[in-house]
Amino acid sequence: xxxxxxxxxxxxxxxxxxxxxxxxxxxxxxxxxxxLGRNGAxxxxxxxxxxxxxxxxxxxxxxxxxxxxxxxxxxxxxxxxGYVPESMAVFSDLTVKENLVLAARDGPLxxxxxxxxxxxxxxxxxxxxxxxxxxxxxxxxxxxxxxxIIEPRKLLLxxxxxxxxxPAIVMALIxxxxxxxxxxxxxxxxxQNFFAARELGDSVLIMDNGTIVHRGAMAELAADxxxxxxLLGLSLEAHQ
Amino acid sequence: xxELAATDPLPKPKRDLAPILLPIxxxxxxxxxxxxxSSWLTLTAASLAMGMMIFIMASGLTLVFxxxxxxxxxxxxxxxxxxxxxxxxxxxxAASMQAxxxxxxxxVLAPAALLSMAVSxxxxxxxxxxxxxxxxxxxxxxxxxTTGGLIVAEQALYALWGPQIIPLPLPxxxxxxxxxxxxxxxxxxxxxxxxxxxxxxAIQLVLNRSKLxxxxxxxxxxxxxxEALGYRIRRxxxxxxxxxxxxxxxxxxxxxxxxxxxxASMSDDLTVLIFIVVIIGGLGSIGGCxxxxxxxxxxxxxxxxxxxxxxxxxxxLLMVAILMWRPRGLYAVTSR
Numbered sequence: 001x002x003x004x005x006x007x008x009x010x011x012x013x014x015x016x017x018x019x020x021x022x023x024x025x026x027x028x029x030x031x032x033x034x035x036l037g038r039n040g041a042x043x044x045x046x047x048x049x050x051x052x053x054x055x056x057x058x059x060x061x062x063x064x065x066x067x068x069x070x071x072x073x074x075x076x077x078x079x080x081x082g083y084v085p086e087s088m089a090v091f092s093d094l095t096v097k098e099n100l101v102l103a104a105r106d107g108p109l110x111x112x113x114x115x116x117x118x119x120x121x122x123x124x125x126x127x128x129x130x131x132x133x134x135x136x137x138x139x140x141x142x143x144x145x146x147x148x149i150i151e152p153r154k155l156l157l158x159x160x161x162x163x164x165x166x167p168a169i170v171m172a173l174i175x176x177x178x179x180x181x182x183x184x185x186x187x188x189x190x191x192q193n194f195f196a197a198r199e200l201g202d203s204v205l206i207m208d209n210g211t212i213v214h215r216g217a218m219a220e221l222a223a224d225x226x227x228x229x230x231l232l233g234l235s236l237e238a239h240q
Numbered sequence: 241x242x243e244l245a246a247t248d249p250l251p252k253p254k255r256d257l258a259p260i261l262l263p264i265x266x267x268x269x270x271x272x273x274x275x276x277x278s279s280w281l282t283l284t285a286a287s288l289a290m291g292m293m294i295f296i297m298a299s300g301l302t303l304v305f306x307x308x309x310x311x312x313x314x315x316x317x318x319x320x321x322x323x324x325x326x327x328x329x330x331x332x333x334a335a336s337m338q339a340x341x342x343x344x345x346x347x348v349l350a351p352a353a354l355l356s357m358a359v360s361x362x363x364x365x366x367x368x369x370x371x372x373x374x375x376x377x378x379x380x381x382x383x384x385x386t387t388g389g390l391i392v393a394e395q396a397l398y399a400l401w402g403p404q405i406i407p408l409p410l411p412x413x414x415x416x417x418x419x420x421x422x423x424x425x426x427x428x429x430x431x432x433x434x435x436x437x438x439x440x441x442a443i444q445l446v447l448n449r450s451k452l453x454x455x456x457x458x459x460x461x462x463x464x465x466x467e468a469l470g471y472r473i474r475r476x477x478x479x480x481x482x483x484x485x486x487x488x489x490x491x492x493x494x495x496x497x498x499x500x501x502x503x504a505s506m507s508d509d510l511t512v513l514i515f516i517v518v519i520i521g522g523l524g525s526i527g528g529c530x531x532x533x534x535x536x537x538x539x540x541x542x543x544x545x546x547x548x549x550x551x552x553x554x555x556x557l558l559m560v561a562i563l564m565w566r567p568r569g570l571y572a573v574t575s576r
Contacts, residue, residue: 051468053467053468072467073464073468074470077468077470085465089462089465091462093457094457098454101454102451102454102471103469105471147469
């Protein structure tokens, strides 16, 4: 299995704060890699650094054999990276349709792709011409993910998609992400919801204080309660 | 958090009509204070014309503010440059300007206005590349750089044209007024109002009916996410900046014809009005800018007629009142 994304010794400074302190990680092609860790561990910074929203001050980021650190965010996006930020960042003044029209950078909306998306996000079809700002939190999250997958992407960076959502919506999102996985997508997924992490993850990376402190198979972590408690301070079982 | 199922109807977004009703209410409230219907109509027509000219000059600035959070205190330079370019173009065609044919007048005036827009737009390109590009994200430096740029531009105009006021007479067919009963409405004010409306409609069409417009609206709301979708927002910003500069040039020509004179510091007073319009309209909001421009012009005209001593501070008072009512302006687009 080839590695689609590799980070080697990546450091990121935000102002005078040294957030990422030498990150080494790989995201294998076609797999979902979970990035777990406590609040403030550097998970969001890792995604933003990959996306070029914050520049790495040191280290290498390689996407599909090409170095992308130091490149501008639009250039990275055009290399096939989709980004779903923690804040969802839907354009609230635009309709659902307009949000997706913008996301379909390379041309008009593809009906087949739209039907596939509507299959697990029927609300988006129903509210097609409604302003995104009037959607509920869960629907905004659906739109945010739909925007990232409206065109084929090499890699999806998704930041806490289940945060603040009702359990029923979380289950729907998990099913959606499983479907995206089945289509062969490569995903780097930051998640605080351990149930979602166990359902979706092939491999797992755990961060603490700006470094990766554990890497392995998700199934192994899910089965090892003492390891969960040592690395995360909590067990997966306690979160179900 | 309340979640909606796919089958639930979405709550209908409320149409925020209060800002639209504000100028209408203001116009109605002053009728008994002014007393004479003909004076009220003349003042209202003057307000609309002045408001449209201010809107043309301010529309680009509000998008620049909203899209890239850039404080351009040098916007007035484009206004003055536009007006001076018009004097250059129109000087050799004085006879055509004073001919008693509307078409002959417009045949000279329209190319002059277009050339003024082109020169102001090109100057906008230079200003963005030289003055603004190095100071993105640094407000204090933006203020210093663009204020410095304005001073340099004004002094360059003084050096090239001298300190004297240059007359720019209205073309013959736009002089005088339309007389309806005992109401006189200046012809040029009608033309200015029509041009302002045309610019407003054109901007609205671009913003609402094209992908470019979608990008601008999205960029005003969240430029980082627009970049994360793969769009180079700096290029978009450059285009908006040049268009805003060109519109300021057009506004400069129209204002100079309105006042029938041009001088290097003609934009000084206007810049204050433009900033008030941009702030009370809501940064990045074209609709807010449009209503704000009309309000500012109404307050200036009605206030000047009713309480001349208050005229100097009336627009500041208007801004204070609006910001107390809506701290982010009439139509808040950005979270800044």
